[in-house]
Each structure stands twice: as C-alpha cells, then as structure tokens.
Amino acid sequence: MSGEFSFIARHFRPLAGRESLDLRDDCALISCPPGQEMAISTDTMVENVHFLPDDPPETLGRKLLRCNLSDIAAMGATPYAYTLNVTIPRGPRHNDTWFSAFVSGLSEDQTRYGVILLGGDTTSTSGPLVLSATVFGRLHKGTALRRNGAKPGDSLWVTGTIGDAALGLLALQGKVPDPSGFLADRYRLPRPRTGLALNGIVHAAMDISDGLIQDCQHIAEESDVAIDLQADAVPASPEAKSLGPKWLEQRLTGGDDYELLLACPPEQEASLAQICRDAEIPVTRIGTIRSGSGVRALNQAGQVIQFLKGGWQHF
Ligand SMILES: [Mg+2]
Structure with a gap:
C-alpha cells in the first residue's frame, strides 16, 4: 500500500x-x-x-x-x-x-x-x-425551513446565548478574561441545534454564523420584511454578562454563534417554546418582524442603537 x-x-x-x-x-x-x-x-x-x-x-x-x-x-x-x-x-x-x-x-x-x-x-x-x-x-420533501418565509407580525427568536464565541476568540487572544474557559470552549466547539422538529412551526430559519445583526439582515432581505431587534432581550451567558455591557456590539455582530434564528407566527409561539423545552434548548424572543426593509437594534427606550460594524465580512 x-x-x-x-x-x-x-x-x-x-x-x-x-x-x-x-x-x-x-x-x-x-x-x-x-x-x-x-x-x-x-x-x-x-x-x-x-x-x-x-x-x-x-x-x-x-x-x-x-x-x-x-x-x-x-x-x-x-x-x-x-x-x-x-x-x-x-x-x-x-x-x-x-x-x-x-x-x-x-x-x-x-x-x-x-x-x-x-x-x-x-x-x-x-x-x-x-x-x-x-x-x-x-x-x-418540501418541508425545508427557508430564510424567505418570515412575515410581518411574526416574532423573532434565537436558541441558546449570543456572543459567547466572539468573546471566546477575544479571550484566546488575551483581550478579555475567561477564568472558567467557557467562552473559549464556545469558540472552539459550536453546539449545532439539530433535532428540533420545527418544520411547519416556524416561517423562516437560519443559523447565526456571521453575527446576529448581519444574519437578521439576511432573513429581512430574503423575506422582504423589516426586523426590529430588542438588544437587551438578546440572551447572554453569565460569563458574557460578567464582562459588562460594553461588549454588546461585539456580541451582536461577532459571529460564530451557530445558534438558530427563527421567525415564528403568533399562533405557533407556544409550540416553538414547547419543542425547545422538550429538547432542553433555551429559546428566547428577541424581536419583531414588520413590513418594510432593514434591521434596527433598539435599546430599552426604543431608540435605535448605532453599531460601527454590521457583522463578519468574508471578503
Ligand atoms: Mg448557515
């Protein structure tokens, strides 16, 4: 041989x-x-x-x-x-x-x-x-969850917590503390959310790889809708929270989350929550979908937050 x-x-x-x-x-x-x-x-x-x-x-x-x-x-x-x-x-x-x-x-x-x-x-x-x-x-056949099915009136949900992997990369570069190694682990080992039977439940789905904001833009463009994101509703792990609010932009634009971003019609919200509970995967409502175009991240007062960068650029 x-x-x-x-x-x-x-x-x-x-x-x-x-x-x-x-x-x-x-x-x-x-x-x-x-x-x-x-x-x-x-x-x-x-x-x-x-x-x-x-x-x-x-x-x-x-x-x-x-x-x-x-x-x-x-x-x-x-x-x-x-x-x-x-x-x-x-x-x-x-x-x-x-x-x-x-x-x-x-x-x-x-x-x-x-x-x-x-x-x-x-x-x-x-x-x-x-x-x-x-x-x-x-x-x-015909049951695939697409990015283009979100409709005005749907709510926007994410699984897990957002921003851990982006902070984990910073931790591995020595830029933020990570005493337990949790954040670095989330950078090295994503947790793909396989096994959720969401076909027929959600209107649109994608996984978050390029950063939450940018991936919201993908759903908004493909579905021809606008998305309002409640920035403080976006779930953070205790480890990410412990670094303080100044990392919000990094968390929302950093990428590598590999969580699911879902657009769910009002009548299916209870089913979505039940399916995720049964699978022991946290799911959180983070925004709303309305007619129009573009993605806005809003603070608690309802004001638009301006970020310097939209998300990970491949080229
Ligand atoms: Mg993807």
Whole structure:
C-alpha cells in the first residue's frame, strides 16, 4: 500500500459508513428514501482565519463538522453523512499523533450527531492547514425551513446565548478574561441545534454564523420584511454578562454563534417554546418582524442603537 492509502486506512476507514464502500472505490453510493430530499452544506476552515494554530487537534474536525451540521439544523434536516477534505502543511507537526487526536474528535461527534464519513481527499501544501467538509442531511420533501418565509407580525427568536464565541476568540487572544474557559470552549466547539422538529412551526430559519445583526439582515432581505431587534432581550451567558455591557456590539455582530434564528407566527409561539423545552434548548424572543426593509437594534427606550460594524465580512 502506498503512503496515502495506508494513511487513509489507518485514520479514516474506522470513521467510514457502509455507503462509503470502505473508502475503496471511486465514489460513495447513497440513496434517498422515497418522499425525502437531501440538504447539503459545505464549509472550509483555514488555519489562522477560522481557527488558531494552537487549537487542540481533537476540536478542529469537530468544529468543522458542527458548523456544517448547524446549516443542516437550520434547514430542519436530519444529519446523515459527510465528506472530508484535508490539506496538510508539509512538516513534522501533522504526524500520526496529531491525526489520531483529530480523528478521535470526529469519531466522538459522529456518534453524537449520527453521521458517518462517506469519503474525502488528502493533499499536502506549503501553506496553512485547510479543512473542508460537506454534510448531507435528509428531510421530507418540501418541508425545508427557508430564510424567505418570515412575515410581518411574526416574532423573532434565537436558541441558546449570543456572543459567547466572539468573546471566546477575544479571550484566546488575551483581550478579555475567561477564568472558567467557557467562552473559549464556545469558540472552539459550536453546539449545532439539530433535532428540533420545527418544520411547519416556524416561517423562516437560519443559523447565526456571521453575527446576529448581519444574519437578521439576511432573513429581512430574503423575506422582504423589516426586523426590529430588542438588544437587551438578546440572551447572554453569565460569563458574557460578567464582562459588562460594553461588549454588546461585539456580541451582536461577532459571529460564530451557530445558534438558530427563527421567525415564528403568533399562533405557533407556544409550540416553538414547547419543542425547545422538550429538547432542553433555551429559546428566547428577541424581536419583531414588520413590513418594510432593514434591521434596527433598539435599546430599552426604543431608540435605535448605532453599531460601527454590521457583522463578519468574508471578503
Ligand atoms: Mg448557515
């Protein structure tokens, strides 16, 4: 066996499901049961852009997988499988020990989220480590949660707490204190909100990756509505709160939350709350949707808060 084949056999074959044909053929073969369709999402993470060089290897594959799974959750699909591409810097650092740790993290999350590896590719580079995954989810045809269904009169909700990952990155850069390590953990390991059966309950959904304000803009634009956000209703963790109110803008524009942003009609609010309670996922009402365009963040007095930046810019 050549080096690459034995490397794949050693590290990745244990992650592969039956549909991968043991990573021995040209393609994987997957079927889609009648009446269902596939939700597909892909993500790339580059060292020093999306993660830090000293992030533990066991968290890297998990973060990659979880960012993708968050998209699957945002469509209301059930996670099924994924492919993985790894571009490895030449040199001694990414050795067997590193890959064992990397794969152990993936293995843990495969069990947690019910996904299998279908295939992938490994290449080497003189540049930074690059990780890329494509995740497949299944859902009943025509039931996907889209961004374009929000209607005037809906209320806006988020799962979990907002801003922890953005503050976690600042903590890892030594800019804010994080004595318990909670914030850094939220940066390294998102909690994708899979398993919520919100199809038929909410009018629109997306996951928050670029920052709450910017992602509200995405829903507002796609749905052709305006959004009023109650800034002080946006839930903060005790750890984020302890840093004080001056971090509000960072929390609302920072990104990497991987929580769900939901537009819910009034008659479904009780169902939404019940579904999230049953799943032990906190959900909070943070705003309202009205006719018009644009996103406003309002303070307690109802005045518009001006932020310097809208959210994460990719380019
Ligand atoms: Mg997304």
